[in-house]
Amino acid sequence: MAGAIGYLGPKGTFTKIAVDSMFNGEVKKSYKTIPECVDAIQDEEVEYAVLPLENTIEGTVNITLDYLIQAKEVKIVSEVIVPIRQHLMVHKDNVKSWKELDVVYSHAHAIAQCHTFLHDEFKNVEPQTMTSTGAAAEFVSKHPELNIGAIANHLAAEAYELAIVKKDIHDFSNNHTRFVVLHKKDIPLTSTRLEAKGNKTTLIITLPSDNPGTLHQVLAAFAWRKLNLSKIESRPMKTGLGNYYFLIDIEAKMDDILIPNAIAEMESLGCQVSVLGSYPYYLYNGNGVTLTV
Amino acid sequence: MAGAIGYLGPKGTFTKIAVDSMFNGEVKKSYKTIPECVDAIQDEEVEYAVLPLENTIEGTVNITLDYLIQAKEVKIVSEVIVPIRQHLMVHKDNVKSWKELDVVYSHAHAIAQCHTFLHDEFKNVEPQTMTSTGAAAEFVSKHPELNIGAIANHLAAEAYELAIVKKDIHDFSNNHTRFVVLHKKDIPLTSTRLEAKGNKTTLIITLPSDNPGTLHQVLAAFAWRKLNLSKIESRPMKTGLGNYYFLIDIEAKMDDILIPNAIAEMESLGCQVSVLGSYPYYLYNGNGVTLTV
Known part of the structure; x- marks a missing residue:
């Protein structure tokens, strides 16, 4: 189905808020699990898919990331951050x-x-x-x-x-959920309804060995270029305990010089680097946009 | 109730595997939510509590960490890693x-x-x-x-x-869940049944500003002391988007010189550092230990 939007259902969840804030009028197709949703993009059942990446209530980050790393032809093309208000x-x-x-x-x-x-x-x-x-x-x-x-x-x-x-009975305010929009082509998706807060580039970096010095060198590659990181997270490799890769968000759009040079430097240190996407990000705070349920 | 062990119920979950692998013969008290379990420790309804910290099926990491950071008198005294086998x-x-x-x-x-x-x-x-x-x-x-x-x-x-x-119908092998044992006194809890894999010290570090250079300096404090990090994760502050603190696991026991000096250096850079615990960690892989359900 060309042009359809897949998401993690059912209706009335935070993922639905995210999908409705980004898409309006398109056919929306709900899936029961995160892997089914990633498959739907790969098999071109849907054109875009919206999945939770961080901090969500019903989903888990880990599952989205595990399947996203496997599905190499699927890219993150946009992000929407939704405050968790209960x-x-x-x-x-x-x-x-x-x-x-x-x-x-x-x-x-x-x-x-x-x-x-x-x-x-x-x-x-x-x-x-x-x-x-x-x-x-x-x-x-x-x-x-x-x-x-x-x-x-x-x-x-x-x-x-x-x-x-x-209203607002949750214990901690300022809890947010990050949702990513996935697409088969590496073309950033801009929203016509929400105002962009900036751009991010998400990298997966595998260090050559479990060496604290290498991570320090990797961060130096960003620091001296004044590339601000909005997230860094180590995650265990699927090969066993004690081996890690890093998920890093750079607060910048992919460019011709700075990020490619930083990647080349990391690769020369023996790191494996893959780009999950370079995309604009949006905040949906419930103001100014009426959602179509 | 002195000596009782609190955990996130119900029976038959991965948390129950963790609690049974660490404790044998004690009274075990199941709680419906993570915050109730943290409260039970604070109010001395239970002596120890076992909660998921990372990668779990039923719980979320974020909730455990949010409440653990609030409950300053509660420390991590042990950790057990359980492979997720479905x-x-x-x-x-x-x-x-x-x-x-x-x-x-x-x-x-x-x-x-x-x-x-x-x-x-x-x-x-x-x-x-x-x-x-x-x-x-x-x-x-x-x-x-x-x-x-x-x-x-x-x-x-x-x-x-x-x-x-x-057996073993999960897509990715080597998925693990980390469970922490919480206690009111900062005394490491050693298992008599599982073999210790090593020691960890968990720090929460708040950087003075959203500056990639400071993170780089913080990691230098560990790198040149050859303190290996087994985890680093940035997490948003509760004060809003764009401010982060870091959760860092050092692969070492708290000592008199190296870790205190690294902490003093970070504090001199304007960081706030708090120690969530220094504790042994264990792997329960289902071999050699019979669990009492």
Whole structure:
């Protein structure tokens, strides 16, 4: 299906917020797992796919990255950062009795993120876990006869016509989820709806041996070129414990000189370097853009 | 309750494998969320707690770390690394018909990790997500009348008396989960059952500004002392996008000279450094130790 957008479903999740903030009017196709979504891009079932890369509620970073490294022809062409905001919501019939809820449903991670609120306001209510925040909202929408609530995002409230009775109940503000847009061609995707915050280039660097000096030299290649890094993360190789590769985000667009020269220098030290993408990044904070659910 | 061990439940999960590999005979108390478990240590409801720190199926690293950084009196005193091995299991009554399963149940991440196996062997079976691999195993154990299977670990098979019909069905071998043992006193916990693989010291380092040069200097402080790093990860500060702190694991025990001097040097550069713990680490690979479920 040409032109379709794949994403990690179901509706009402944070991934759906990300996909709706970047795409408007296209056919959107939900997949149950991250690998199915990567396959869909490779097999050209969809033209773009949106997946969580960091800090998400329902997905895991590691799975996206594992499959992305395997799928060499798939590139990151854009990124959207979505603040994680959790709200308490109930069926519209039960707005008046929300303080006496019998059960609160949500994904386990969302329940954990709202620990202080639940501890202070619903100490005697046993939270029940569901497979996603969207599934929790759906369950609440189907049971107006029960005095129950869900913890989920604002899109889930809209999708399932629930009333938000308490906003922003998460313990730590400024938690964000990073979503990447994947595509088979290495062409940056610019948003017509969100304002670009800057550009990033993501590299995977494998060091020649488990040597702290080499990492230090690698970082020197960026430091003296004043290439700012917005992320560095070591991750275990699939070959066993004790071997690592590095995931590095440079706060710059791929250019003709600085980044290629830094890569050439790292390669001369015996590193293997691959570029996962060079792309603009966006922040969707819920202001100014109306999402189509 | 003095002497009790808290952990992230339910039974049959990877966290339970970690807790059983480190503790034997103690009272074990399961908690529904990571923050509840950290609270239990702080409030001295339990003496030790075992939580996932990296790469887990059911938990998230970020939540453990967020609450650990807040709970300053709680230290990491030990670590156990558990390989993530996923098996297909069915009710003992249904062993003969496992190739014709109608539904496969598991946690969404476990389903994603077994993508290739499911794609090749059960292409027309729709996998169903549950809140944990343990919950999936429990569901299968309660429904011998249905021809269904679960993807879970060997402990879940034992706990719910299921038959493993296909071992090691995960796509990537050498995936590991790191679990940390938390305690209120900064005294390393040695295992009498597992063999120590080495020692680690975990530091949280906040740089004075978002400056690639400072990170380079920080790593120099380790490199010239030949302090090997087994992990480095930048993580966003809770104050907003663009500010980072670093989580660093040094492959060494806290000593009187090298690590304190490196910390003093980093502090003189304007960094804030805190030590989350200095502790031995263990690998539980399922050999030689019988777990008490």
